[in-house]
Amino acid sequence: MKNQYVGDVGDYGKCSMLRAFSEAGVRVGINWYLTEDDGSNDGKHISYLEKEDMRRYDPVVFDVLKKIVNSGNRSVQAVQDSGMIENALYYDGLLKIQGNPPEKEHFRIHWFNKSMDALEGSNLIFMDPDNGLLDKNDYLAKGADKYIFPNEVKRYYNEGYNVVYYCHKGRRTYTQWDDYKNAMVDRIPDAKPVILTFHKGTQRSYIFLIHSEDFILYRKVIDGIKSRWCNLFSEEYSKKGDVAGASIGQKISFTKSDGTVLTLESRADGQVQMRSSARPNEYVVQPVDLFCRLLGY
Numbered sequence: 001m002k003n004q005y006v007g008d009v010g011d012y013g014k015c016s017m018l019r020a021f022s023e024a025g026v027r028v029g030i031n032w033y034l035t036e037d038d039g040s041n042d043g044k045h046i047s048y049l050e051k052e053d054m055r056r057y058d059p060v061v062f063d064v065l066k067k068i069v070n071s072g073n074r075s076v077q078a079v080q081d082s083g084m085i086e087n088a089l090y091y092d093g094l095l096k097i098q099g100n101p102p103e104k105e106h107f108r109i110h111w112f113n114k115s116m117d118a119l120e121g122s123n124l125i126f127m128d129p130d131n132g133l134l135d136k137n138d139y140l141a142k143g144a145d146k147y148i149f150p151n152e153v154k155r156y157y158n159e160g161y162n163v164v165y166y167c168h169k170g171r172r173t174y175t176q177w178d179d180y181k182n183a184m185v186d187r188i189p190d191a192k193p194v195i196l197t198f199h200k201g202t203q204r205s206y207i208f209l210i211h212s213e214d215f216i217l218y219r220k221v222i223d224g225i226k227s228r229w230c231n232l233f234s235e236e237y238s239k240k241g242d243v244a245g246a247s248i249g250q251k252i253s254f255t256k257s258d259g260t261v262l263t264l265e266s267r268a269d270g271q272v273q274m275r276s277s278a279r280p281n282e283y284v285v286q287p288v289d290l291f292c293r294l295l296g297y
């Protein structure tokens with residue numbers, strides 16, 4: 001993340017996504033992976049702020065970002081000071097790696113350890129690098145400060161945090177993109193992955209790695225984001241497929257008076273799925289409370 005990106009159309013979707021979690025009672029921690037501005041035109045996509053039809057997706061975030069851009073102070077500090085992501089924790093230590101190889105590695109490790117202290121108490125940690133995930137923990141890689149490392153994602157997750165990180169398809173082929181978006185799914189096999197992609201401006205994807213006990217709540221928030229933003233936020237699947245629809249627990253079957261067999265099963269997203277022997281290729285998914293009302297409870 002660079003200060004020059006603040007208020008860009010991608011920032012609008014990102015901040016709205018994180019705000020949705022904070023509204024649901026999830027304490028968000030943000031590691032900006034802040035790097036120095038580079039004088040390029042990146043971050044120039046702010047014309048959406050003049051379009052009233054874009055405001056309808058999230059008026060609160062829209063108005064805050066418009067105020068920041070118009071003030072001429074486009075910075076992560078301005079986002080933090082705005083309070084639009086309620087109760088959030090932030091780490092804005094500048095990631096600028098210099099020195100000889102041992103010094104570079106020491107700086108990066110020390111920098112990341114400081115983020116652990118700053119974000120303690122979060123439920124969900126958002127990692128916001130310029131370019132996404134590096135395929136290995138290479139402290140000496142060219143432009144390493146623009147990437148997150150796999151061991152950093154794993155450390156957050158293994159410390160009990162849910163994690164979401166930014167990445168983009170870029171010039172990757174679809175096969176390469178499929179491998180890339182699954183990189184941490186392979187490394188953290190017990191996590192439940194969700195991939196949200198934002199389609200306004202340059203494609204931006206957010207890869208969630210969620211602990212099982214938090215999945216139902218996070219799933220509801222993610223579904224709400226997709227509903228609010230219509231087709232501007234869509235979901236991609238990892239190699240695990242639709243983890244929301246995965247069956248958990250035992251199936252329950254009973255036979256109606258006409259001989260039809262109904263099979264019920266609980267899904268990972270907390271909803272109930274029902275199949276009928278009369279229509280074996282179809283199924284109905286409903287929230288538990290609605291399903292109970294249908295049964296007269």
